[in-house]
Amino acid sequence: MLSALVKAFAQLSDPRLRRVLKIGILAALGCWLALAAAAAQLVGHVHLFGNDWADAGAGAALAVSALLVPLLFFSALATFVMSFMLDGVAEVVEDRHYPGLGPARRPQWTEVLATSSRFLAVMVLVTAVAAPVYLALLLFGLGIVLNYVVNGYLLGREYFELVAGRRLEPEQVRLLLRNHLGRLWLCGGVINLMFQIPLLNLAAPVIAAAFMVHVVQGLRP
Numbered sequence: 001m002l003s004a005l006v007k008a009f010a011q012l013s014d015p016r017l018r019r020v021l022k023i024g025i026l027a028a029l030g031c032w033l034a035l036a037a038a039a040a041q042l043v044g045h046v047h048l049f050g051n052d053w054a055d056a057g058a059g060a061a062l063a064v065s066a067l068l069v070p071l072l073f074f075s076a077l078a079t080f081v082m083s084f085m086l087d088g089v090a091e092v093v094e095d096r097h098y099p100g101l102g103p104a105r106r107p108q109w110t111e112v113l114a115t116s117s118r119f120l121a122v123m124v125l126v127t128a129v130a131a132p133v134y135l136a137l138l139l140f141g142l143g144i145v146l147n148y149v150v151n152g153y154l155l156g157r158e159y160f161e162l163v164a165g166r167r168l169e170p171e172q173v174r175l176l177l178r179n180h181l182g183r184l185w186l187c188g189g190v191i192n193l194m195f196q197i198p199l200l201n202l203a204a205p206v207i208a209a210a211f212m213v214h215v216v217q218g219l220r221p
Contacts, residue, residue: 004214004215007214008207008213008214009207011092014096017206020086020089021082023085024078024085024202024205025202028081032077087162090162090210090212092210093209093213097213097217104166118158152185152186152191154188155192155195156187156191157184157188159188159191160177160184160216161173162209162212163209163213164176164177168220176216176219176220184215194207
């Protein structure tokens with residue numbers, strides 16, 4: 001697993017992978033700026049209390065919220081954009097490290113959309129729904145454990161199915177997942193750690209996909 005992770009990081013210098021990173025980050029930044037601009041327009045029309053000072057305070061609170069809250073989901077949005085290109089990331093990694101594999105199965109656009117939507121749902125769940133639970137349990141020392149148990153499984157499974165589905169039939173994917181669930185869960189924990197580190201979390205989708213290519217090739221009979 002360590003070797004797979006090292007190879008994934010080492011290939012970030014590939015221009016094709018850097019292009020995926022740039023597109024995902026710029027798209028997320030564009031959405032954030034659009035939301036900030038819309039909030040700025042809305043602030044001038046806030047009249048909740050009929051009092052200038054109260055309305056000014058409410059407008060300022062709204063503006064700050066519109067700027068800060070989306071930052072929590074910035075990584076999730078970048079991941080969603082990149083998820084449409086992760087099949088290409090896997091192809092780049094295979095071309096360099098496993099040239100003898102031959103062409104992979106090309107997913108239909110409906111599969112790509114379903115996969116990308118699932119990635120977005122997982123990231124939003126990880127970021128929003130579980131966060132208050134983690135915060136509460138952190139007081140008892142269980143938050144970090146729960147974080148890696150839940151997120152490790154979700155992320156490990158999503159990236160495994162993305163990569164394995166390129167070359168294996170659905171039944172083979174399920175069998176491989178069942179037989180190596182512990183290892184894949186641990187890989188998901190590593191991916192989850194990358195998503196927890198600021199700045200690194202923006203590159204995490206690409207690194208995770210490349211990492212999982214090496215893991216899957218090591219698991220295939």
